Amino acid sequence: MLDKSKKTGDSNFSEEEIARFDALAESWWDPKGKYKTALDFNRARLDVIKAQIEDHFGKGNLPPDYSTLSVIDIGSGGGLISEPLAKLGANVTGIDASAVSVEVAKRHALKSGVNVNYRHMLSSEVVKEERQFDVVINAEVVEHVPDQQQLIKECASLVKPGGLLILATLNRTLKSYVIAIVGAEYVMRYLPIGTHDWKKFVKPKELNEWAGDEFTLKHQIGMKLNPFKGEWLTTSSLAVNFIQTYSKNK
Template sequence: MRTLLAAKDANMSQSANVDAQQIDLFNQQAHQWWDPNGQFNALHKLNPLRMAFIQQHQDFPEQKILDVGCGGGILAEAMAQAGAEVTGLDLADDLLQVARLHALDSGVKVNYVLEDVADHAQAHAEHYDLVTCMEMLEHVPDPQAILHACAKAVKPGGWVICSTLNRSNKSLLLAVITAEYVLNLVPRGTHHHDKFIKPSELTQMGRQAGLVMQSTAGMEFNPILKRYRLNDDLSINYLIAFKKV
């Protein structure tokens, strides 16, 4: 496995908006990304909900889509299978290698790129019909800068769709303590409650980036009852759809 320092020196912008410890954690878990019964089981269960929410706002066929923080490619592959032209962007090199290998095995065409989103947006301004940023904003030092880059990359009238975690007592209990330390649904240390973002805060960040909030939805993830669905409860995991003015 390449060290994080080597990957950064070879491929990352020195000003990359990245938490090195989080990148290292995800790289260490890269081999488990596509195991539906492994430590990323939650992502596999939530992906159909993310796809359903996106489809409420944007059709997939022949659309150019940028998936920011694509990880091992669970969402990127699904969107490509639905007919989109997808570019997956991440700074975790080992995860991107897993994504590329899985795409080869599954025969799905996705362009995976190791690049900071700000640099990519600078080179591909107003290029995409849709930009997705799922379960990523709570892992970076400056989520506002990520939204600005997403807004720069999307065409006028295009969509930016994000998902993240609300900074609530309920999310601390269920998304951190229960999910990581009781049920072991995600690797320990994945989430830091102080980095979670309230919907009102994310709406304001979007507004400052020239994005207008159009709709929201909560994502219910109940592994005990095996119930996974979109709802109106934004207290834990939630999705938000912005449109570029």
């Protein structure tokens, strides 16, 4: 098979990956559709993300004033993370390499009456704009790009001093292969076959290294599916899906 992944100049993307997500985009927001499990997963993941933002920027037991926070969601897809954070009042920018996904996200935000600045662009282009954000989120993206270390480096450079870097991906373990690929794609058909390449999964220690010395790991947690109830839960095990939160030194 022809490898259409590209890492030329500032183009760190895969044409095959973008085409795959173009096909998925229209179905992302359908709560009764075939990607219901992925939507349920996103809700559980979003709970973790919000808790980390509120722990970092909140005052005691009080949540932060979201309207004071700038957020960028890198690889925002149909807006499943961007839109809920914007509803809380955050100033959210969502970027994605898929023009179709960006348009789907824009249409949904317009329908929902939520203000999100969606842009069809790469993280490298945002870096060139010399912008920084209070919160930088990269969720389930790094396992889909050719140069993974470069992507994390770009994300890290976009975080303001004292800000948060939130990374979510899949661990490269035997368990993740069995659950995330064999189980989710071939057996349960939660995702289309070929959605993931196990060799592109990332170990937590690799993210730690790629984030760099300016960052301190604040929190890490895993996600697991209860197959009997169809519910996503947090777990101390990072063996499959996991989320890591880093604070940038001031």
